[in-house]
Amino acid sequence: NAGVTQTPKFQVLKTGQSMTLQCAQDMNHEYMSWYRQDPGMGLRLIHYSVGAGITDQGEVPNGYNVSRSTTEDFPLRLLSAAPSQTSVYFCASSLLTGALHFGNGTRLTVT
C-alpha cells in the first residue's frame, strides 16, 4: 500500500500565483485533513473532510480552498499565494476513529 501520497514534494511560488497541492490515499479512509507546520509551531489544522462531498474549516483556513469529490483525493488550493503561506504542508487520513496516517509533506516557499 502506498498510504498517503503528497505531490509535489517541493514548490516555489511567486506572490499572487495559485497552485494545488495534491493528496491521495489508498486506504479507503473516510477522514482526510490538511495541516501546516511552521518553525517553532506545532501542526495547525487548515481544512478537513469526513467524507466525499463534505468539508469543513480548521484553525487556519484563510487563503486555502479544498474539495472532496472522491474518497481517495483531497486537494488543497492556494488561491493567491502570500509569503505567510511559506510552510510545510501535511495531508493526513484515517478511519473516523483511529490513528491519523500522514503523508511526507510538501515544502512550499512563496517569494
Place this chain on the structure above:
Amino acid sequence: DQQVKQNSPSLSVQEGRISILNCDYTNSMFDYFLWYKKYPAEGPTFLISISSIKDKNEDGRFTVFLNKSAKHLSLHIVPSQPGDSAVYFCAASGGSGGSNYKLTFGKGTLLTVNP
C-alpha cells in the same frame, strides 16, 4: 492561546535510560490524547494514545500517563534507543468520541538518544 503545551523544546538522554516527555493542556473539553513521532523529511507517525477514562496506556517500550486534575500527560520510553531520536508531538481532541477530528498539536520536543 496555546491549548497544548510542550515546554521542553529538546531533551537528551543516554541509550538504555528512561526518556520522559511532558505535555500540558488547558482545554477541559479535551478527552483524547495522542503522541506522534516525526523524523526529518517525513510525516508524523502515530505512537500511542489515551482516552480520558484511563490514566495509563502501555505499548511495548512506550507508556503514556494522564493526570486529568493537573491537565498533564507524559510519555515514557524505556529503555531509550538511538532510533528513538526524533521530534515528539503531543496532540489532543475533544468531544469527538476518540476520533482524530480537529487535533490540536503541541510545538514538539526534540529527543536525542546518545549511544
